[in-house]
Amino acid sequence: MSSKLITSALAALAISLLGATSASAATEVGNKCAGTESVGDFVLISLANAPGNPLPAAIPSSGVITRWSFSVAIPLSPEVTLSETLKVFRPAGVPKQFQVVGESTPQFVSPGAQTFSTRISVQAGDLIGALAAASGATGTVFCDTGAPGDRVGAIPGTAPVGSTVTSGEEAEGLQNPIVVFVEPDADNDGYGDETQDKCPQNPAVQDACPIAPVIAPVTLSTSSVAKRGLVTVLVTANTQAPVTVGGTVKLGKGKAAKLSGGTQVVVPGAIAKFTLLFPQKLKTKLRQLSPKRFLTLSLTTAAPNSAGAISTSELKVKLKGQAKPKRRPHPKAE
Numbered sequence: 001m002s003s004k005l006i007t008s009a010l011a012a013l014a015i016s017l018l019g020a021t022s023a024s025a026a027t028e029v030g031n032k033c034a035g036t037e038s039v040g041d042f043v044l045i046s047l048a049n050a051p052g053n054p055l056p057a058a059i060p061s062s063g064v065i066t067r068w069s070f071s072v073a074i075p076l077s078p079e080v081t082l083s084e085t086l087k088v089f090r091p092a093g094v095p096k097q098f099q100v101v102g103e104s105t106p107q108f109v110s111p112g113a114q115t116f117s118t119r120i121s122v123q124a125g126d127l128i129g130a131l132a133a134a135s136g137a138t139g140t141v142f143c144d145t146g147a148p149g150d151r152v153g154a155i156p157g158t159a160p161v162g163s164t165v166t167s168g169e170e171a172e173g174l175q176n177p178i179v180v181f182v183e184p185d186a187d188n189d190g191y192g193d194e195t196q197d198k199c200p201q202n203p204a205v206q207d208a209c210p211i212a213p214v215i216a217p218v219t220l221s222t223s224s225v226a227k228r229g230l231v232t233v234l235v236t237a238n239t240q241a242p243v244t245v246g247g248t249v250k251l252g253k254g255k256a257a258k259l260s261g262g263t264q265v266v267v268p269g270a271i272a273k274f275t276l277l278f279p280q281k282l283k284t285k286l287r288q289l290s291p292k293r294f295l296t297l298s299l300t301t302a303a304p305n306s307a308g309a310i311s312t313s314e315l316k317v318k319l320k321g322q323a324k325p326k327r328r329p330h331p332k333a334e
Helices: 003-012 280-288
Strands: 028-030 037-039 042-048 063-072 082-091 097-103 107-109 112-122 127-134 140-144 151-156 164-166 169-172 178-183 220-227 230-237 241-252 255-266 272-277 294-304 310-320
Touching: 042 082, 042 140, 063 082, 063 107, 082 112, 082 140, 097 112, 107 112, 127 140, 127 178, 220 294, 220 310, 230 241, 230 255, 230 294, 230 310, 241 272, 241 280, 255 280, 280 294, 280 310
Parallel strands: none
Antiparallel strands: 028 178, 037 140, 042 127, 042 151, 063 112, 063 178, 082 097, 082 107, 082 127, 097 164, 151 169, 220 230, 230 272, 241 255, 241 294, 255 272, 294 310
């Protein structure tokens, strides 16, 4: 079919632009028809598929086109070399206007079905199309499906990436013989997660994700000495780390006293000394407590390693009551 004939057919069958059909999260988009006609000097954009077609015409969700297939059912003479370029269009917010947001490298096609690799980032609602370059009279190949609902738009020229183009003529019963394969792109790095990106959780890496080094926890050694009014805690560590020491004493009836030794950076080979002073309410409780009884001080020593993992060491210290024994009265002399 000549360029003049297809232009006339498109003009005669022109209809108003409908929105792209909604679709579920499919990975294949387009039409599996085989091209039987061609037209020169036009880019053809797939606007809609006929009802019942198992594939959507519009990209259903954001991702990356990693492959596309093209099917030709017309013979090509030996002197003709034909290449097709996949184009991706994004509605520009004005009827029949589109932004050209991506394209593949030109690929030589021959009778039959062929599949090519590519990498084009897409968004939900994007549409696909094709542009041909030929050494003979053959142009952009399309399907004459005759199915109501199949619809393409014709864009004069080459529609370079970055341009805004207008679909001036539309025709029903025609379609591009293109299927694209859209993969998710979880880290938005422009590589399909299934076949192009071996580390989909890191946008800076497409090869296998690097293995994080295993960082050993901090090893703590602690001891304590209780004196009147304070407790001294001695700490050593196998690696430099900020060490925090604190404690709690239950006073009874739901009450408790908290002790703090603060934080120090402990280095290997050195002994760090932490002093935890008794708060007034603990001193008061101990003065009321018989020397035969004890309160238990629970001490916690904590230190993070360079990865943030916390190591702890627990100690229990008995605090002896400090109440003075009552004096017995002297017997009266007879």
